[in-house]
Amino acid sequence: RRHCGRNKLHSHFFAYLARMKFIKRWGLMKNTMPENIQEHSLQTAMIAHMLAVLRNVRYGGHVDPERAAVLAMYHDVSEVFTGDMPTPVKYFNEDIRAMYGTIEQAAVEKLFATLPADLRDAYREYILMPEEDPLWELAKAADTLSAYLKCVEERTAGNPEFDEAYATIRKKLEESTVPEVHDFLTTFAPSFTLTLDALNANAKEEK
Numbered sequence: 001r002r003h004c005g006r007n008k009l010h011s012h013f014f015a016y017l018a019r020m021k022f023i024k025r026w027g028l029m030k031n032t033m034p035e036n037i038q039e040h041s042l043q044t045a046m047i048a049h050m051l052a053v054l055r056n057v058r059y060g061g062h063v064d065p066e067r068a069a070v071l072a073m074y075h076d077v078s079e080v081f082t083g084d085m086p087t088p089v090k091y092f093n094e095d096i097r098a099m100y101g102t103i104e105q106a107a108v109e110k111l112f113a114t115l116p117a118d119l120r121d122a123y124r125e126y127i128l129m130p131e132e133d134p135l136w137e138l139a140k141a142a143d144t145l146s147a148y149l150k151c152v153e154e155r156t157a158g159n160p161e162f163d164e165a166y167a168t169i170r171k172k173l174e175e176s177t178v179p180e181v182h183d184f185l186t187t188f189a190p191s192f193t194l195t196l197d198a199l200n201a202n203a204k205e206e207k
Helices: 013-022 037-058 065-073 094-113 117-127 136-156 160-174 179-187 189-193 196-206
Strands: none
Touching: 013 037, 037 065, 037 136, 037 179, 065 117, 065 136, 094 117, 136 160, 136 179, 136 189, 160 179, 179 189
């Protein structure tokens, strides 16, 4: 049954989100394989889901893995307006970081406003206030893990451009107080150094 034209105005929300695939990450660095924020967001959501599963299975948690995944899925949506600010620029000094934070907030508010009014409550926590969610720490940890895996892949491909980023992010992860991060590093991250043939060979051995 059709709604009687209650919401005749078009929403640009998903058209903006579709542009995530045009926004490249690691803009100041030479990449062997370019990465866009849509790809990064999907991987981050998958990792956040696993971190929540690890919390439940290994650490006695009772959290919602699907919610963690959705928080991670939307964590970079402000960049459909701001683009991806390179980390050395974003954190150049406190004034620039604070200014960029203000710009990010304005961007998510603009994106949120493109949703039809009757649908906004379903997205408010994911778009406007994700930091207030207890699972945000898993989403942010997943974001860092995704960046780390990108560095691993680039270095494995022989690209020294990512050596410093690798060392910095690896140190940050090793110092993490989120135990699920260390589980992920031990269980899943090492496979990212393997070729497809090596992955397949290992899979056969494990059967």
